Amino acid sequence: MQQPILELQNLGMRFGGLELFSGINISVSKGEILGIIGTNGSGKTTLFNIICGIYKPAEGQVIYHGKDITGLPPYKIARQGIGRCFQMVVPFESMTPKENIRVARANAGRYGKGIELSVEEIMELTNLTDKQDITTNNLALPDKKNVEIARALACNPEVILFDEVSCGLSGEEIGERMKLMKQLAKKGITIIVIEHIMMFIKEICDRVVVLHAGELIAQGTPQEIIQNPKVIDAYLGGRKL
Amino acid sequence: MSKKHMLYSIIAGVIILVAYIAYFHGSGQSYNAGFIVYICLFLIAGQGWNLLGGYIGEVSFGHAVFFGIGAYTIALPTGYGLNIPMPLLIILSMVTSGLFAWAISYPLLRIKGMNFLIGTFGLGIIFLNAFTSSQLLFASQGTFLPFVQPSVLYPVIIGITIAVVIFVSVLVKSSTGLSFKAVRDVPEAAQMIGINLYRTKTKALVIGAMITGLAGAMYALYSMHITPSATFDTSISNDILLGSYIGGCGTVLGPVIGGTILIIIQEAARSTITVTGGHNLVLGIILVLVMMTMKQGIWSAIRTGIDKICGKLSSVKKQRR
Numbered sequence: 001m002q003q004p005i006l007e008l009q010n011l012g013m014r015f016g017g018l019e020l021f022s023g024i025n026i027s028v029s030k031g032e033i034l035g036i037i038g039t040n041g042s043g044k045t046t047l048f049n050i051i052c053g054i055y056k057p058a059e060g061q062v063i064y065h066g067k068d069i070t071g072l073p074p075y076k077i078a079r080q081g082i083g084r085c086f087q088m089v090v091p092f093e094s095m096t097p098k099e100n101i102r103v104a105r106a107n108a109g110r111y112g113k114g115i116e117l118s119v120e121e122i123m124e125l126t127n128l129t130d131k132q133d134i135t136t137n138n139l140a141l142p143d144k145k146n147v148e149i150a151r152a153l154a155c156n157p158e159v160i161l162f163d164e165v166s167c168g169l170s171g172e173e174i175g176e177r178m179k180l181m182k183q184l185a186k187k188g189i190t191i192i193v194i195e196h197i198m199m200f201i202k203e204i205c206d207r208v209v210v211l212h213a214g215e216l217i218a219q220g221t222p223q224e225i226i227q228n229p230k231v232i233d234a235y236l237g238g239r240k241l
Numbered sequence: 242m243s244k245k246h247m248l249y250s251i252i253a254g255v256i257i258l259v260a261y262i263a264y265f266h267g268s269g270q271s272y273n274a275g276f277i278v279y280i281c282l283f284l285i286a287g288q289g290w291n292l293l294g295g296y297i298g299e300v301s302f303g304h305a306v307f308f309g310i311g312a313y314t315i316a317l318p319t320g321y322g323l324n325i326p327m328p329l330l331i332i333l334s335m336v337t338s339g340l341f342a343w344a345i346s347y348p349l350l351r352i353k354g355m356n357f358l359i360g361t362f363g364l365g366i367i368f369l370n371a372f373t374s375s376q377l378l379f380a381s382q383g384t385f386l387p388f389v390q391p392s393v394l395y396p397v398i399i400g401i402t403i404a405v406v407i408f409v410s411v412l413v414k415s416s417t418g419l420s421f422k423a424v425r426d427v428p429e430a431a432q433m434i435g436i437n438l439y440r441t442k443t444k445a446l447v448i449g450a451m452i453t454g455l456a457g458a459m460y461a462l463y464s465m466h467i468t469p470s471a472t473f474d475t476s477i478s479n480d481i482l483l484g485s486y487i488g489g490c491g492t493v494l495g496p497v498i499g500g501t502i503l504i505i506i507q508e509a510a511r512s513t514i515t516v517t518g519g520h521n522l523v524l525g526i527i528l529v530l531v532m533m534t535m536k537q538g539i540w541s542a543i544r545t546g547i548d549k550i551c552g553k554l555s556s557v558k559k560q561r562r
Binding site: 079094112151 | 425
């Protein structure tokens with residue numbers, strides 16, 4: 001088995017007196033697509049916030065390339081090659097898609113040791129070639145989501161965290177995102193994706209972890225996960241897929 | 242420069258020119274170079290304020306501090322009888338303002354929003370009172386500067402104004418300027434692309450302070466006599482901020498248009514309304530009206546108007562085809 005690129009070791013998080021989760025162990029290898037599923041409030045986005053340095057975990061460590069990056073400021077983590085796309089889409093709206101890419105390349109892109117795609121390649125992959133000079137504020141939601149993906153790619157990342165990228169998109173648009181993620185994984189980018197749509201998870205993920213009520217209740221291939229009785233009970237509402 | 246930008250610039254230039262002509266013609270003066278230079282000083286200071294207030298989004302109510310430091314850096318050596326070449330003093334004014342901004346950036350930029358605004362306001366009060374009460378700094382009487390021929394000084398100030406506007410328009414298009422906008426648009430996402438929020442804000446504060454300090458130095462040379470109330474007063478911060486807000490924050494031409502209009506309105510109201518406080522009443526009414534009808538400022542309203550006209554023209558062209 002490949003050496004993991006990113007490991008979450010014995011991770012725990014508390015907000016005040018409320019324990020969100022504890023003892024979470026997850027690892028992901030280079031070029032792998034890892035899915036994270038779980039009910040609302042199970043701590044999926046919090047996990048991303050810990051990886052990115054927005055939150056400091058109450059316990060445990062985040063190991064990236066064998067180095068402890070727990071508690072580093074977010075900009076330093078981004079410069080090490082971890083990119084992120086948010087659940088609530090947040091491109092830099094006052095800029096054009098091209099400027100969004102330029103500013104990312106001029107910052108994290110100067111340090112990222114991951115996959116370096118040219119600006120043209122990024123535009124093409126994210127279907128923004130024709131819209132590169134339109135102010136992002138005037139773009140539709142799917143294009144804004146693409147701008148965010150393009151911006152993450154411009155950081156020359158090794159790992160990208162996608163938080164519910166399918167939210168608010170049509171079936172066709174979700175299909176395009178799935179295709180894009182597969183392409184990125186083929187290029188060697190590691191992808192961690194939070195999703196609620198099981199078809200999405202089944203189609204693209206190599207491995208899936210399931211969070212429920214502060215615990216990691218299952219881990220395995222998508223096929224193993226959808227047949228796991230604990231997952232069926234906790235996440236799929238008692239119905240088999 | 243794209244055709245659209247060129248069109249914008251020409252229209253902005255025409256508006257400013259018309260405003261000048263209208264005012265000077267109306268007041269019976271054919272030409273008043275001194276007044277134009279006075280406006281230029283506020284345009285320079287407005288560009289400095291706009292880097293932090295408009296492009297980073299941290300509204301400062303204390304930029305008079307940098308204005309005053311710039312003015313005093315050029316005036317104090319003369320007050321103490323030191324003979325330092327004027328160009329060197331102008332550069333020193335910028336350096337002193339920038340260094341001071343850098344020194345206060347650590348505590349100041351760790352607060353934001355309304356707290357930042359109040360904090361900078363407080364800073365202005367501290368400086369006004371410290372300079373007013375210090376005999377070493379010539380207290381409230383202030384100090385005098387040597388006379389510089391207007392035929393030399395005015396073209397220099399107008400040249401500096403143009404250079405500052407060009408410098409800022411290049412800066413905001415560079416990756417540094419884009420980082421400023423990223424921090425303003427979504428700070429969390431800016432961090433996710435490797436932007437150090439504190440360092441980026443410091444950069445905007447220091448560059449902006451240097452520009453505002455330059456405006457202060459030019460003001461000192463222009464007025465030949467400076468006092469704490471003429472340089473550190475809240476009304477200076479007020480005018481710098483209002484000019485940018487009226488014109489449009491976060492745009493290069495916003496402070497140019499806003500600053501020009503603000504100073505012209507102030508002077509026109511002062512010279513035509515004789516009732517005590519009447520000119521401030523007119524100014525207040527105009528501010529309320531502008532902010533109610535043009536929330537993003539005058540320049541933004543002009544741009545929207547141009548976009549609409551361009552859109553209509555292109556649709557007429559398509560129909561003809």
